[in-house]
């Protein structure tokens with residue numbers, strides 16, 4: 342083998358070194374993704390059985406190899422079903438790391454959204470709703486269009502305005518329950534049902550509304566604005582992370598950052614994002 346070297350009785354090539362490094366990175370990413378969830382324990386259990394399988398196979402124990410081999414083949418399928426959410430998050434992480442958006446594979450989508458999006462109605466509506474302790478849940482689409490979730494509610498397709506947002510979340514409105522979905526700077530749907538996070542680390546002080554926001558951002562790259570009915574606090578959620586108790590100016594700055602960060606790398610859209618901050 343070209344460029345290979347020996348360690349004891351082992352001959353190791355550069356390809357083997359790269360192979361081991363890549364597996365290490367992959368396992369580290371998996372570990373990071375699963376930390377804090379029950380899935381980590383299931384994953385560790387599965388890996389222990391796999392290691393045992395490799396050992397008994399190497400030792401030539403045929404009966405045990407067969408039994409564990411059968412378990413492994415069914416286990417892979419069971420793993421896919423059990424870890425649906427985690428696999429989706431993992432693929433999303435890889436998708437983000439490849440950063441197709443940053444190399445502007447779909448430039449028209451970003452520019453359209455960045456040029457037209459005004460976040461002022463969201464900031465003002467959130468402030469008013471928080472002042473009246475009226476709950477709200479608003480999901481902003483990024484690359485994922487959230488079609489499936491939009492279809493779980495009532496389609497609206499209206500221009501964004503503070504008045505319309507206030508009417509939707511008014512406690513007497515038939516549309517106030519569930520989430521509003523924003524796509525292409527329009528209110529696409531209301532009363533939408535979002536997936537609830539099963540992360541055991543979510544603080545008990547956060548109700549179902551926050552759990553739904555966290556859940557959506559665990560499986561998609563959307564950004565979710567939450568107004569708590571209980572405390573009147575405003576939060577933003579992205580990638581399962583909650584930024585709590587935001588003031589109006591924090592909300593404006595963070596929304597700008599989260600919604601326009603990719604577009605802001607181009608001069609034209611950077612100008613547009615700055616206008617939003619100043620507004």
Ligand SMILES: Nc1ncnc2c1ncn2[C@@H]1O[C@H](COP(=O)(O)OP(=O)(O)OP(=O)(O)O)[C@@H](O)[C@H]1O
Pocket residue numbers: 476478517518519520533534535536537546547548549550551552553568569570571572
């Ligand atoms: N899966 C979900 N998808 C969309 N909206 C949800 C979902 N689960 C709950 N909600 C919204 O949250 C509201 C109730 O949640 P909950 O009673 O836990 O809120 P809360 O106690 O005010 O907590 P929070 O402080 O998180 O607002 C529901 O009326 C609904 O509008």
